[in-house]
Amino acid sequence: MKPAVAKILRSSVTAVLALVVIFALWEGYKWLGSQTGDTWPGTAVELPVSSDDIIMPHAGEIVGELFSDIRDGRSTLPLSLFLLKKAWFTLQEAAIGFFLGSAIGIGLAVLMLRWRVAEQGLLPWINVSQTVPLIALAPIIVTWGRNQGLPDIVSISLISTYLTFFPVAVSALRGLQSPDSAHVELMRSYAAPWRTTLIKLRLPAARPYLFPAFKIAATLSVVGAIVGEISIGTKTGLGRAILEFAQRYAVWPERLYASVFGAAALGLFVFGMISLAERLVLRRTDEVVA
Amino acid sequence: MSKGADFPAVQVNGVGMVFNKGATGEVAALDGIDLTIRAGEFVTLIGPSGCGKSTLLRLIGDLLTPTAGDVSVFGRSAHESRTGQDYGMVFQHAGLFDWRKVKANIELPLELRGWSRSDRGARSSEMLGLVKLDEFGDHYPRQLSGGMQQRVSIARALSFQPRLLLMDEPFGALDEMTREHMQGELLRIWGETGTTVVFVTHSISEAAFLSNRVIVLSPRPGRVHSIIDVDLGDRTPDTREDPDFFSAATTIREALRSVGGAE
Numbered sequence: 307m308k309p310a311v312a313k314i315l316r317s318s319v320t321a322v323l324a325l326v327v328i329f330a331l332w333e334g335y336k337w338l339g340s341q342t343g344d345t346w347p348g349t350a351v352e353l354p355v356s357s358d359d360i361i362m363p364h365a366g367e368i369v370g371e372l373f374s375d376i377r378d379g380r381s382t383l384p385l386s387l388f389l390l391k392k393a394w395f396t397l398q399e400a401a402i403g404f405f406l407g408s409a410i411g412i413g414l415a416v417l418m419l420r421w422r423v424a425e426q427g428l429l430p431w432i433n434v435s436q437t438v439p440l441i442a443l444a445p446i447i448v449t450w451g452r453n454q455g456l457p458d459i460v461s462i463s464l465i466s467t468y469l470t471f472f473p474v475a476v477s478a479l480r481g482l483q484s485p486d487s488a489h490v491e492l493m494r495s496y497a498a499p500w501r502t503t504l505i506k507l508r509l510p511a512a513r514p515y516l517f518p519a520f521k522i523a524a525t526l527s528v529v530g531a532i533v534g535e536i537s538i539g540t541k542t543g544l545g546r547a548i549l550e551f552a553q554r555y556a557v558w559p560e561r562l563y564a565s566v567f568g569a570a571a572l573g574l575f576v577f578g579m580i581s582l583a584e585r586l587v588l589r590r591t592d593e594v595v596a
Numbered sequence: 597m598s599k600g601a602d603f604p605a606v607q608v609n610g611v612g613m614v615f616n617k618g619a620t621g622e623v624a625a626l627d628g629i630d631l632t633i634r635a636g637e638f639v640t641l642i643g644p645s646g647c648g649k650s651t652l653l654r655l656i657g658d659l660l661t662p663t664a665g666d667v668s669v670f671g672r673s674a675h676e677s678r679t680g681q682d683y684g685m686v687f688q689h690a691g692l693f694d695w696r697k698v699k700a701n702i703e704l705p706l707e708l709r710g711w712s713r714s715d716r717g718a719r720s721s722e723m724l725g726l727v728k729l730d731e732f733g734d735h736y737p738r739q740l741s742g743g744m745q746q747r748v749s750i751a752r753a754l755s756f757q758p759r760l761l762l763m764d765e766p767f768g769a770l771d772e773m774t775r776e777h778m779q780g781e782l783l784r785i786w787g788e789t790g791t792t793v794v795f796v797t798h799s800i801s802e803a804a805f806l807s808n809r810v811i812v813l814s815p816r817p818g819r820v821h822s823i824i825d826v827d828l829g830d831r832t833p834d835t836r837e838d839p840d841f842f843s844a845a846t847t848i849r850e851a852l853r854s855v856g857g858a859e
Contacts, residue, residue: 488691491659495762496708497679506704510695 310585329365336362363560371560372567385561389547389568396531396544397572399459403466404527404576408520410467411474416504418475419482429479436472440530443468444537458538465537466530470523477519481512517584524576532569544569603671605760605792606633606656612664612817613651624817625651629665631811631820635759638786638793640807642800642848644856648818649796650764656794657685657762670759681709683760684753688768690745692737692752699724699733702752709756723751726785743774747781754789763795767802776836779805783831800852804844805831812848814855821855824848 339357418425451461535545658678669677
């Protein structure tokens with residue numbers, strides 16, 4: 307357990323350090339811009355991004371904004387708590403999207419493993435599916451959902467599902483195909499039926515391939531949920547908050563930046579949860595005895 | 597006596613094997629193979645690469661189906677024999693499932709046969725004793741050396757007490773010292789279990805040390821060139837320095853030379 311704790315500690319310190327460096331670069335850039343009038347020092351060439359306080363509010367003010375009060379219905383609370391509340395809704399939609407998408411992804415992979423025809427027929431469409439812009443797809447799903455009388459959370463989760471199934475399907479297929487021929491021949495020598503080989507050999511062998519895909523899928527599920535909220539126009543969730551703050555960006559830019567922090571934090575949270583699950587499932591000692 | 601005792605362990609009749617038959621890249625791997633392996637024998641298949649010795653082993657195990665002739669194992673067709681799980685198989689690479697503990701690897705075939713947990717546990721401890729890995733049941737395969745992994749793989753193949761053990765260059769990836777040790781262990785296990793062994797190798801000394809009979813195959817397409825009886829009595833480490841051992845090795849070497857296979 308000790309080395310694991312040290313590892314977590316080390317990565318937390320690294321993360322904080324990285325944040326400090328980003329802040330320093332941010333403020334350094336702003337300072338440079340204010341000194342030169344947004345040009346490269348000694349030239350008339352403009353900086354790529356204007357350093358004024360609307361485009362780039364001070365890092366300190368963005369962080370400070372997290373602790374400033376905001377009205378939420380009839381109550382008033384700090385922005386950080388407000389975002390946390392909104393993130394809770396988004397997390398639920400993302401979680402449904404993640405689990406549904408992963409199940410569909412694994413199901414498709416098994417289908418493609420079982421029938422080569424399915425692989426040849428499905429794989430191109432699975433790839434094409436990801437080129438459809440979410441913005442175009444979202445209203446279709448929403449309208450369909452409302453016609454079916456489904457609550458909006460279902461439609462948002464479906465949009466999230468649409469993003470998550472893809473990396474899982476592709477990686478699961480690779481993982482299921484990963485056992486070498488000796489393993490497959492071994493199962494054949496036991497006269498093991500296809501389903502037994504799947505459960506005892508292919509699925510366990512696919513786990514190291516699945517977890518990286520789960521990590522991508524988890525962060526995508528948050529993106530999908532937020533985009534879904536925005537395109538549906540729900541009354542709650544992080545996406546709604548981001549939409550509102552975006553409309554008032556010109557006068558209150560710190561808020562939008564702070565809410566982006568909220569979205570990033572949620573993404574990091576789900577990523578961390580999957581990493582934790584990976585460690586629990588794939589726990590193995592690497593100590594060599596002989 | 598058990599069922600099938602009156603039959604030879606393996607009977608190969610006029611077997612031929614052509615890969616990609618009728619397509620481009622057609623390869624005749626084996627042609628006109630006749631072979632009888634008696635129950636309890638230790639038989640080695642040796643030959644230069646491309647002689648189809650691994651293919652022949654897979655035909656006996658019904659992992660491949662011959663394009664000509666037929667194979668029977670203890671009086672049943674190779675297919676019936678595989679679905680009846682008459683044989684255990686050991687590959688060049690141990691092929692252990694690295695997410696399973698050593699014990700669980702040995703129990704895999706028993707699990708597939710629906711044995712109860714306690715029966716499996718009892719048998720795997722017995723098998724761990726047989727391959728002298730008593731203390732390693734709760735280790736994961738990657739914590740073991742190559743030789744130890746291969747012993748686990750042998751324990752797994754023998755766990756359901758098959759009458760036939762098919763081994764495809766099982767010690768090919770081991771260093772010389774480990775290899776000789778494993779050969780001694782295998783002969784001890786063979787003596788204790790009475791299992792029939794068909795063993796593929798390309799090592800002359802291994803063939804001479806292990807077998808009752810050595811089948812020398814010639815390449816492209818693989819044919820039986822000669823069958824050499826080896827009678828060295830009970831093998832001990834000293835057997836390796838016995839003049840009879842050297843003369844057996846010499847006979848095998850000369851047979852291999854005449855089929856154009858360097859060691």
